[in-house]
Amino acid sequence: MRSVSLLSASVLAITLALPAAAQERSFNFSLRAGAAAVPDYPGSDNYKAAPDLGFRFGALKWGALNAGNGVRNIPANGFVYGGTFKFIGARDADDYAELAGLDDIDDAVELGFGIGYQQTYWKAFGEVRKGVGGHSGVTGTLGADLIYRPSDRWLFTAGPRVNFGDSDYANTYFGVSTAESVTSSFAAYDASGGALGAGIELQGTYFLDDKWAIEGAVSYEKLLNDAGDSPITAIGSDDQWRVRLGVSRVFTLNF
16 A cells, blocks of 8 residues: 555656646747748849748757747847748749740758847847758858847847858859750859858838737848859849748747
């Protein structure tokens, strides 16, 4: 009987402890969905409507690991970490007469990791992403923002961006292979990686409540180096504008 009592007490203690332990493991993030106006393809001077999808890391708590302090909370001064996501639409040569003879490029998703340094009124950050689908290259962004919070509902950021890509990425969107030079009007062009664009981005967020928000942004990028010198860009434009507007929601998963 004593053994049964001890076993019952142990089970009860573990059961009561489970909710508290679960509270120590949580993942906070937000997802954004909306619409955007983007270049038809990198280097194009025409624009199209496209889906706007986004992910923002908030916090991860797992035992001794405690990173971030939530999407909606003002980050503590110091280093911040998070995941990054970018979507690049497909390029189908049949849809653009000027690209006749070039290979098609599928939709691409870039997934990666970012690190930044945050202060009350500014932040600086860097991101590294790996392409899946349309390209398998590695890209990245270096940037900095001024931060303005006129009220609890509004958040504005603005600052410069420099975008990088390796040779795989550069050749996918800006290169012309020897085979393509035979079937198209373009001469062969081998695009090398490096700093491929620089510009500025302005973002605004209006918080509807503690979970929902409306987000918008306008960005300008000047294509540089082998991206700017590409024959594909020459028939388009090295000035690239993007506008997006979407709705985001915060999620917190306890496990």
